[in-house]
Amino acid sequence: MQPPSRRTFLALGLLTTLTACTADPRGDRPAGPTPPRDPDTPARLRAIADTDLLLGAYDNLLTVPGTPTALLQPLRDDTVQHRAALVQGLPTASPSPTSTPYRSLPTLAELAVMEHRTAESHLDGFGEVSPPLARLLASISASNALHAAALGDQTPVKTPNGSAEATPATGSAAVPALQTALGAEHAAVYGYGVVGAHLPDDPQRTDARTTHAAHQAQRDAWQRLLTTFTAAPTPAAGGYRLPFPVTGPTDATRLAIHLETRLTTVYADLVADVPAPYRPLAATALRETTLRARHWGAPATPFPGIPG
Incomplete structure (x- = not known):
């Protein structure tokens, strides 16, 4: 069977905005045009914050004697890669992958619920981002769902409705x-x-x-x-x-x-x-x-x- 043909998304365009120069409030130089709002940056930052919470939960649980390290460590490694991919799209440098301290010691069941919720949160509003970021978020969300299932959460992940009519x-x-x-x-x-x-x-x-x-x-x-x-x-x-x-x-x-x-x-x-x-x-x-x-x-x- 021939593998399904792939459509490759290549959207190349140039948007120019003519903006009149206005006086800088300090009066020492003209103010430049206001850069356009990047819808991807807020979405990336939200996804990174959710990912950091997951990393913190994994790190806490991995310190507990008897924790199934063989199960958890590969999932944490995936999560580190998720964060690295999300950070790459930010306009400025971001700290190296780290973990946000988790306030309590999660159980495996609670960690599974966190993965499930993160799978859903990555798709919340992803209709407003660029196509490449939407693809990345959908892929990471699928990985989170896979993690949740591996940890025992078989609850179907809810996908939000499209944001645009x-x-x-x-x-x-x-x-x-x-x-x-x-x-x-x-x-x-x-x-x-x-x-x-x-x-x-x-x-x-x-x-x-x-x-x-x-x-x-x-x-x-x-x-x-x-x-x-x-x-x-x-x-x-x-x-x-x-x-x-x-x-x-x-x-x-x-x-x-x-x-x-x-x-x-x-x-x-x-x-x-x-x-x-x-x-x-x-x-x-x-x-x-x-x-x-x-x-x-x-x-x-x-x-x-x-x-x-």
């Missing part, structure tokens, strides 16, 4: 990216038919059937959305070329991992490619496929859907 114009702008996502789901539905056929009749096959149904539902959701934009949904192909031969359960599991991992890339790109009102839909799809990829045994990554 959907209009026919924004719907039309979303069509190309949604068609790409639909094509990827067509391929996943086909692929899981192969996965299920090569698994024994046990819980694994049940998982494959459940996942197959989930991809059918996501495929149908994209089709319905495209139809509301009076766009003809791209039909499924008659067949898809598999990335490698599948002859038994091991290959079938490997194919499931391949399908979900490819979809994380598709949906991370979709967050950046669609207009702001549709970002929550893409972020939800990214989170769900991230959790499914890990369920099938994919290696954990701090930035699901963002290679490297």
Whole structure:
């Protein structure tokens, strides 16, 4: 199966503002134009503050004898990388990754709730930021959801509604990216038919059937959305070329991992490619496929859907 084609977001533009010079209040030199407000900086600072609280909680818990260090240390390492990526986009230098002192000693359950809440907070208002930052926040949110699940919190993460009102114009702008996502789901539905056929009749096959149904539902959701934009949904192909031969359960599991991992890339790109009102839909799809990829045994990554 050919991997789904990726849409690359490249938005290059130049905004010039003509501003009359006014006298500086001190009267010694003219005041320059007021720099435009950067919507990304407040969002980055909020995300960094939430991440620092998580780091503080991890650090406190890791000092307790008997703490499952093998479980917690990789999650903390991911969180450090989250912070580093968020800091990189700030206009000025920021302190090195550190932790904010946590006022009490959290339990594993409380840490799981913190990860869950952070997954939600990263998506609060992310419709107002630039597409690249929206992609990053959605990816980190998916990682936080994965952490919460690893710590025992299986509660579904709530994705906020889009901050901007959907209009026919924004719907039309979303069509190309949604068609790409639909094509990827067509391929996943086909692929899981192969996965299920090569698994024994046990819980694994049940998982494959459940996942197959989930991809059918996501495929149908994209089709319905495209139809509301009076766009003809791209039909499924008659067949898809598999990335490698599948002859038994091991290959079938490997194919499931391949399908979900490819979809994380598709949906991370979709967050950046669609207009702001549709970002929550893409972020939800990214989170769900991230959790499914890990369920099938994919290696954990701090930035699901963002290679490297």
